[in-house]
Amino acid sequence: MRSQSEPAAAEPGAIARPPLVREFLLVAGLFLVYKFGRQLATGHTAEALHNAHRIWDLERTLHLPSEVDVQSALLHGDTLVHLANTYYATVHFPATLAFLVWLYLKRPAHYVWARRVLALVTAAALVLPFTFPLAPPRMLAASGLIDTARVYGPSVYGPPSSDHLSNQFAAMPSLHFGWALMVAIGMIAATRSRWRWLWLLHPAITLLVIVGTANHYWVDAIIATAMLGSALALIRPQTSSGGTPTSLRSPHRTATTAVRGTRRLVAEEPALVGAGR
Template sequence: MLIWGVLFAVGTYFIGVPTSDPLIAFGWLWLATIAWRSYLPWRQHLLFLRDWLPIALLLVVYNISRGYADDLFDPHVTELIHADEWMFGWFTGGEVPTTWLQQHLYQPGVVQWWEVVVTLVYVSHFLTVPTVAVILWVRSRAQWARFIRRWFTLCVFGLITYFVYPAAPPWWAYQHGFLSEHVERISTNGWDAIGLHGAGNTLNALQVEASNPVAAMPSLHTAWAMMAVAFFLPVVRRRWWPLLLAYPLAMTFTLVYTGEHYVIDVLVGWAYVAAVFLVVGLGERWWSNRVKLSA
């Protein structure tokens, strides 16, 4: 496991965080499971490919298809701005939270310590849910299946929304003249402060080449974070809930501050999580009852 950790750290430093391709990301995770359980025979390690390759391929299709999601309709912009102004204008002086936060916290050319934290929180989106899923796969395939069903359904719901309701984030709205106050896209600024320029370059390339710039509604960054937390809340003591919930809240601040999302995107993302847990939970109970009746 130590060898894997060293190789991963070196690769991250020189190449970047392996987020641009699901096949590469899951390749690293597969190697991690091999290093973690090196005592198992190879046929056991090959089970990872059986269970995970279809999911990785589906994520590849998801990444490719969402890039075309804005071809059907013009992106929605002003209604998102008005929603955030309506919710927070009383506090921000009529501005959207993104512009207010950047005016108070962001200094061009200077990387503050909190921007390092913000960047780490931002990039955790690409690593946290897959890592949690792999750990569940190692420990309990039944729990892994429950987690995957919710994750996959959430991605499908989000992708459908991107096609029928393309929505532009704050940085896009500013660049196209919909926001008068300056907004910078600063989600990867923190890498420079800790010397991981390669990681930042990889994410910047991913943002430019492989993403849909008007896929802001819902925010799957916060939706994934909330889904991962909500999955474990029923089995965690309530005194630990604030610690778990701090993660999606930190992701929310990160996305709004860095110009990636409006607050309304986040709230809709959380609503999608609730809907997914309800729909998938009902489906699981229906299937369980059907199996019992047929037994």
Template structure:
């Protein structure tokens, strides 16, 4: 529980800093235009098309909203408690990866404020705010930054959680959940107009960097443990 409390404190600090790094609207919109232009050149400007497919359908829209809302913090919390109780090494790896990627994400939030699609005059609808109030309870406005679209740590952290679930799973069902969770989140953050495709890619990259650092730390712990055991009489 002490480790879980440390993670909770780190997450609270992350959102506290993020909430107080609100970028200037004009700068965030200018960056949005840059991202939109780059996506068009790369042929991956899929945000309007994806929302046009999802938003008119109440069932698909609700599914996207639920994945975005309930597939993030509730899933992260339950997974970390489970790992801390039954799979300590995987818990430590996930903890370290989230802290490292979160710290890198804060640097990007501060240096590159970015308006999400829902605020970038793309004609897209904020399906979360328009159709659900749950998210405002799980993540109060005081801890949010409207111009922190890059990177999408919804996608990045769900990838880390999915990897941890897949690694710890003893059943096919859990492995499928671990594999599908980050895919659904990647689609949901774009369909709800909260992130660009490039935000998702950036979130994944930072998550994988965090995971690489966490695995090095894990190897260091193992070496130190072996040396301690060898030194014992």
């Protein structure tokens, strides 16, 4: 019989929580790469604006919903558009960081899987600004959209010519949306509550915000979804020695369902916004 002073044996097949210091450095590195990596691809203003016209024309050819309809709904009141700008400026990083911290503390196996997926998506997203620089729709006069953050505040960007903290010509893909979708997928996979599908509200609101504030095109979110789907297909959950996923509740099935729902969301969200006007 084990005495009360003896530590309890580890659960068979359980995945140990990774070392805290190492994970802190890895996650901090991920955020720094995201924040500063795309600055290396600056200096392509003319090409970025040319690509913006191409994307705008492509969306019209594909009969995608107009970003103008979403922005028009936000502009019905100063409070609503201000909230959208605030969500864009303040939720992206803290929500993703809180997601990783919670998984690290409560679901170590999910944490390792989610961190690897986010790292791969972020690394892949850094390639596109070099190969396809893209100005956001707020800079495209032909779109008829306004820069809501500049007009109503708060804004996280300065004039492109003097903004040394970000590359504003790296609109594709939208990591705002890609990370938000991964947060939802991870939380749905990691929890049992019947309300867990409400986590999809985070990427849904993020999609509405990034389009309505003229920071991204629909295509930016579609490309981010495709990249996330590819990362989820490549990175498998950690397994126990018997090969059965440990503490993971069908994350790939969750991911597939969420990605399919996102595709419908891109097509249907403007209609839903219009119905509420």
